[in-house]
Structure formats: structure tokens, C-alpha cells
Amino acid sequence: MRFGLLGTGPWAERTHALALAAHPHAELAGVWGRRPEAAAALAERHGTRAHTDVDDLFADCDAVAVALPPDVQAGLAVRAAAAGKHLLLDKPLATTVPGARQVADAVRRAGVRSVVFFTLRFAPTSARWIAEQRVTGDWFTGRADWYSPVFGGADSPYTASPWRREKGALWDVGPHALSVLTAVLGDVDPDDPDAVTAARGPGDTVHLALRHTGGASSTVTVTHSVPPAAAGVVAELRGTSGVVCLPEREEPAPVAFAAAVDALLAEEPHPCDAAYALRVTEILAAAEARLR
Incomplete structure (x- = not known):
């Protein structure tokens, strides 16, 4: 499966890129980031291509792995699902219930697979x-x-x-x-x-x-x-x-992330999908409301 990586920060560099580049059944097909120079540097380190247009990256991959702030992630995940790309997302799915629901609905409409990287569920x-x-x-x-x-x-x-x-x-x-x-x-x-x-x-x-x-x-x-x-x-x-x-x-984060890649490659749905991540956002939003 050809993965496009969205994000260039420490989590993308230290976990996502390392795991995808080393995975025997995945290919890091390209990198996109909000800072083009950081995307170019990360792509060069892993022998892949940096994209300045996220839709161009979608066209070059089968799935996207996202390492971006949650509310940036949500909007891009909706676009990727609409483009028919499987989603390997990070937690939280979004910090608002409407944002998280849009992702879960987009996954369901497009019929793509989704896995959300709750680290302890994959380590x-x-x-x-x-x-x-x-x-x-x-x-x-x-x-x-x-x-x-x-x-x-x-x-x-x-x-x-x-x-x-x-x-x-x-x-x-x-x-x-x-x-x-x-x-x-x-x-x-x-x-x-x-x-x-x-x-x-x-x-x-x-x-x-x-x-x-x-x-x-x-x-x-x-x-x-x-x-x-x-x-x-x-x-x-x-x-x-x-x-x-x-x-x-005991395992470093890239090992757990590799297990999340395995889960996305599998045919059967995983419990930590976009629908489950929506529920987590709903619980956290309820807690935030109680605090207010």
C-alpha cells in the first residue's frame, strides 16, 4: 500500500515516517506539510517526494497517514476519504464533535478503511x-x-x-x-x-x-x-x-505505529476506527462541557 504522509513535525518524523519507510508491506510515496521546506527535508531523508499540493499527493497514494493538529487533520481526512484514500489517523480525531462526525461520515460514505492510532491499543x-x-x-x-x-x-x-x-x-x-x-x-x-x-x-x-x-x-x-x-x-x-x-x-512508538499500519492493511475493520474515535471525542467534549 502506498502511503502519503501529511505532517512534518516531531511526531511525523520520529514515528510515522520511520515506521512507514521500514514497513515491508507499505511504501512511503510522498510527504506534504504546511511548511514546504520541512516537507522537502523529510522527504529527502526517506528517499521520497515532497508535494506542495495535497491533492497531488492523494493522487499518488492509496492511503494517507496524518500527523497534524487534530482540527487540521479532520478537514484533510474528509478530503482524503472523498478521494477514495484509506485513513491512518492520529488521536484525537478532532477537538469538536461536529469535526469528528464529519470524518466518520466521510469514511462511511466513501467506503474506505480507517484506523486511528491510539498508541496503547497497538503497542x-x-x-x-x-x-x-x-x-x-x-x-x-x-x-x-x-x-x-x-x-x-x-x-x-x-x-x-x-x-x-x-x-x-x-x-x-x-x-x-x-x-x-x-x-x-x-x-x-x-x-x-x-x-x-x-x-x-x-x-x-x-x-x-x-x-x-x-x-x-x-x-x-x-x-x-x-x-x-x-x-x-x-x-x-x-x-x-x-x-x-x-x-x-516496552516498545518504541514506531513499533506500535507499524502495528497500526498492519491493521489498516487488514481486510477486517479494526475497533479503533473513525467511529470509535468519534465516540472518544464525544466523551472528551462532554467532560469539557462539565468543566465549563
Whole structure:
């Protein structure tokens, strides 16, 4: 499958481009970015072509991989789907429900495949753990805490990201937390006023309490504001089988992204598709509304 890469930032360079260039069943057919000079440099490093017109790139590929701010991603994903291109998108799908719904509707109308890169659902270590807990079942409650130092003093290429500065950890790493909890505990109905509650903490910290449609409950804490010494990711489930904790992810991001490429290449739909990503956006939007 010939992939066009949309985006030239650190995530595109360090994850998408590396994984696509190395994948045995994918070809990095071209790069487009909002900064033409960055697209030319990234394309040269991987022996492919830079495009100054995104529609020209669509014409040269079978699928697009997107590493752009979510609300830029949404509009381009709609255009790519209309051009008949399969979509390998990033989370969140969009930061508004109408934007995310437009992508999901475009995928359905065009009949193209879609996979959204929720990292923990594709990294082999965490993906196996999630699958095991789904089989075990009978979980009473869970929690997912994502303490990131991106705004708290870490030397990170994402510290200056305008969309992350605007939307905070709720929208950046909140999708990761939800992708674990909903995979095991079930859906959350954002239209149920008692299913999503939210409270602010220091900096961009947000605490969520969720009620899942199957009866379980969970909590989420996400932040980019902790100092590096306080950083860490924890997910835990409690039920009749006891207490289990998500193992630390061992694989680098390009390995997980390669698994997402595999999922898009497969014929059967993947659970982390545009429709699922729309649901995640709906839950996050409900949480944001509670905060207001």
C-alpha cells in the first residue's frame, strides 16, 4: 500500500515516517506539510517526494497517514476519504464533535478503511494486556492516570505545540486513557449527565469520573503539568479476579505505529476506527462541557 504522509513535525518524523519507510508491506510515496521546506527535508531523508499540493499527493497514494493538529487533520481526512484514500489517523480525531462526525461520515460514505492510532491499543505489550483483561471480564472498576511533564519542565519537542497548549492533557493524553478503559469496561454514554463528571486540578490537570454502560465505573487523571520527577502512567483494574495493572510499554512508538499500519492493511475493520474515535471525542467534549 502506498502511503502519503501529511505532517512534518516531531511526531511525523520520529514515528510515522520511520515506521512507514521500514514497513515491508507499505511504501512511503510522498510527504506534504504546511511548511514546504520541512516537507522537502523529510522527504529527502526517506528517499521520497515532497508535494506542495495535497491533492497531488492523494493522487499518488492509496492511503494517507496524518500527523497534524487534530482540527487540521479532520478537514484533510474528509478530503482524503472523498478521494477514495484509506485513513491512518492520529488521536484525537478532532477537538469538536461536529469535526469528528464529519470524518466518520466521510469514511462511511466513501467506503474506505480507517484506523486511528491510539498508541496503547497497538503497542504489543499493552495490546496483549488489554485483550487478556477483556477475556477475564467481571471488572468492577478501573482507573487510568497519565502524569506528563510536557509543560512541567521536561525537555520535550511537544512543549511548544500550540494545540496542546490550548487544549491541554485532556485532549492530548485523555484519548489514551479512554482507549484502555473503554476497551475493557465498555462504552461511556456522553449524553447521560451522570456518566461523565469532571474537575480541574493544578495547571492543565483534569480529573474524570466515568460510568460505563455495562455498570462498571472508572476514574481518569490527566496532566502535562507535573515536574519530571512526578511523571508516570498507571492503569489499574479491580474485580473478582483481583487487581491487575497495565505493564509498562516496552516498545518504541514506531513499533506500535507499524502495528497500526498492519491493521489498516487488514481486510477486517479494526475497533479503533473513525467511529470509535468519534465516540472518544464525544466523551472528551462532554467532560469539557462539565468543566465549563
